[in-house]
Amino acid sequence: TATCSFDVTVTGLAPDITCPNAITVNNDQGQCGAIVTYAATETTAIPPSVITYDINPGSFFNVGTTTVTATATNPVGSDQCSFTVTVVDNEKPDAMCKDITIQLSSAGSASITTADVDNGSTDNCGISGMTVSPSSFGCANVGNNTVTLTVTDIHNNVGTCTAVVTVEDNVAPIAICQDVTVQLGTSGTGTITANDVDNGSNDACGIASMTLNNSSFDCADIQSTCDKNALDFPGTADEVRIGNLGNVQDWTIEFWFKTVGNINYQNLFHTQALQGNNGVRLELSSNYPAGHLYYFINGGGHTVVPLSGTLTSGVWHHLAIVGDKTNNSTKAYLDGVLVTNDVHTNWPASFSDFTIARGFSASAERDFNGSIDEFRIWNVARTQAEILAAMNMPLSGSETNLAHYYPMNEGSGTLVADQAGNKDGQLLNANASTAWVEGPAPVNPCNIVTLTVTDNNGNSNTCTANVTVEDNVNPTAICQNITVQLDANGNASITAAQVNNGSYDNCGIASLAVSPSSFGCSNVGGNTTTLTVTDVNGNVNTCTATISLQDNVMPVALCQDI
Ligand SMILES: [Ca+2]
Ligand SMILES: [Ca+2]
Ligand SMILES: [Ca+2]
Ligand SMILES: [Ca+2]
Incomplete structure (x- = not known):
């Protein structure tokens, strides 16, 4: 037998990784970011590859764009790809308002800031700014006003809420008085008005009314001297x-x-x-x-x-x-x-x-x-x-x-x-x-009146003024003609009361005088006499009367025998 040997080398295939397309998601509710999952794919490597990520799927991504790199590895080699994960903040701020009450200044104006009506507004990512409108108020705004608080987050999302701004005018008017003089009329009375006493009282929001505690005066109110x-x-x-x-x-x-x-x-x-x-x-x-x-x-x-x-x-x-x-x-x-x-x-x-x-x-x-x-x-x-x-x-x-x-x-x-x-x-x-x-001590005080000035919003203030009461009305002198007889001595005299025919004065008569008041034989016939009437305030008037003087006394006839 014969044998031989040879090597067979199996080289396999390196990975060829595919990343997902760019991912865009909205933020998770209440979070300035989101949990994002994803998966890259690799299917052709031999042996099969293992995929890893620099940021694991299911991680929390802040709002914004983050690049993720995925790597597939097998014994033959490795491959990488990258994709972006974008988290968008689409959550608008949670605008929280509170109602407030403000007071107008003495100039009749007031303004508010966002801090006055903000009641702890929040945003998932952060607030960049707030505005409130309207923020300025005047007399016309006394009462309840609805204002809008606009809250903008750092990603330009906008939230709004409304608050009621109650505007109050608690500034009392400035009451300014002036002393006045009142002339009594023929009836012995005189009146003054609030306008007579007012010397430029004012209020930023306007005056509704002015009243006097006493407006009628008479002869009893006349004072030659008084304590102011x-x-x-x-x-x-x-x-x-x-x-x-x-x-x-x-x-x-x-x-x-x-x-x-x-x-x-x-x-x-x-x-x-x-x-x-x-x-x-x-x-x-x-x-x-x-x-x-x-x-x-x-x-x-x-x-x-x-x-x-x-x-x-x-x-x-x-x-x-x-x-x-x-x-x-x-x-x-x-x-x-x-x-x-x-x-x-x-x-x-x-x-x-x-x-x-x-x-x-x-x-x-x-x-x-x-x-x-x-x-x-x-x-x-x-x-x-x-x-x-x-x-x-x-x-x-x-x-x-x-x-x-x-x-x-x-x-x-x-x-x-x-x-x-x-x-x-x-x-x-x-x-x-x-x-x-x-308002002096009770030592012959002058006539004092109090002016009450009330503004359009129910605030009031007072000032006082002295009232000088004058009687410049002369008495009315009324005379009557009289007839008088000389007495046995050839004299006659008259009194003012005989000539007076009901003279009168608005404040009363102090004295009557007549002149001439004595007559003699040379005056038999008509005589003119003057009645002078003086009132209790020193005013004077006169009238004239005719005194018909008669000599009705028989002569004394004395005879003597001769
Ligand atoms: Ca937001
Ligand atoms: Ca006022
Ligand atoms: Ca005094
Ligand atoms: Ca008089």
Whole structure:
């Protein structure tokens, strides 16, 4: 036998891989990407190939385009192909809105930002921007407005929601008043309107109405003098500085005041400004248990005298402090009622630096917050009867023992004039444009009307004005002619009442006078006389009457025998 051998080599076939076409899918709900599966194919390799991927099928692909490479391998060789996987974000943002309420400014406008109405809008991939429309509002928008919030994602998908924007006008009008003068008519009455008192009141959203609390006046409202103003102190370092009033013996300090709110550590006056407990100072305090008003007299171990009773905030009270050095006593009267009566022996020799509405010490000022009016300093210990008799009346300034008198009616500027002495006060550290307030203490106050201004959205504000009432209507003088007889002595006289035939005046007649009123023999016949009628407000009128003078007295015939 013979044999031979030979080699047979089987080389097989290398892979020839086929990739899928480019894949495009939308994002998975709520994801900025998607899970994508795919498969490349290879069918001809010998032996069969194994396919692998650089990114396995079923992987999560971010939004965008990703290239995937597939490789088929067998012992003969390998083959690769690539394809793209594109994930598209087609999910629009989840726009979330919330309703809001906004207020118009004093200029009548308001605007909102997206943040005001956004209630946590989200997007699967991210938000690039938000807009809201409309975003600006004015008076015409008061009420509910629907706005649209537009949310755009980073792939330009757009989501929207709507919110209700409630626009409110809570800005009260600015009420501006002016003083007015009303002339009474022939019936003795006069009226004013809101427009007379208005001096340019305004509101950004418009005024709906203006009303007056009192529009009718009559003769009883005529005032020759009246109190217009008080001084208002905000509780800061402002004061009325009067200065050195010299030596004092007995004294009475009285004034009207009105507190505001809490009244701890507030000095109404100090006779030695900022010199601690030297001199006399009056302090309002809630720091002591017995009451709310204390006065301190003359340094060292100071004297604290509690005044009984609690003050009413916002209400005028009258206070008189009496220093009776002659009799070693101090008294205080609140609203005319004696509330303290103490023995006192330690007296200040002078009021060396008098100030109103400020006191205690430079390092611990205790400034008054409230209003003060009708400040009077007497150089005598006034009695209760004297205090009661004058506290509600304005003074002339020439009253006996009245040393200094500050009616506080200037109404502007920094001068606080002394109407009794020569120590004018100066308003210091104050805003003179706000310190003078209308609505004085009840000391012959002027006719005051309140104008209420209401805007179109129901907000209101008020201001006050003084009303000067005048009677410029002359009386109506009506005369009648009369006949009078000379008396036996050849004289006759008449009264105004005889000639008056019902003269009248809108506010009343003060006096009647007739001239001439006396007649003699030479006047027999017709005479003209004038009746002068003066009304209660000083207006005058006249009329004339004819006085027919008769001599009806028989001559006395005297005979004598001859
Ligand atoms: Ca999106
Ligand atoms: Ca308004
Ligand atoms: Ca006054
Ligand atoms: Ca008159």
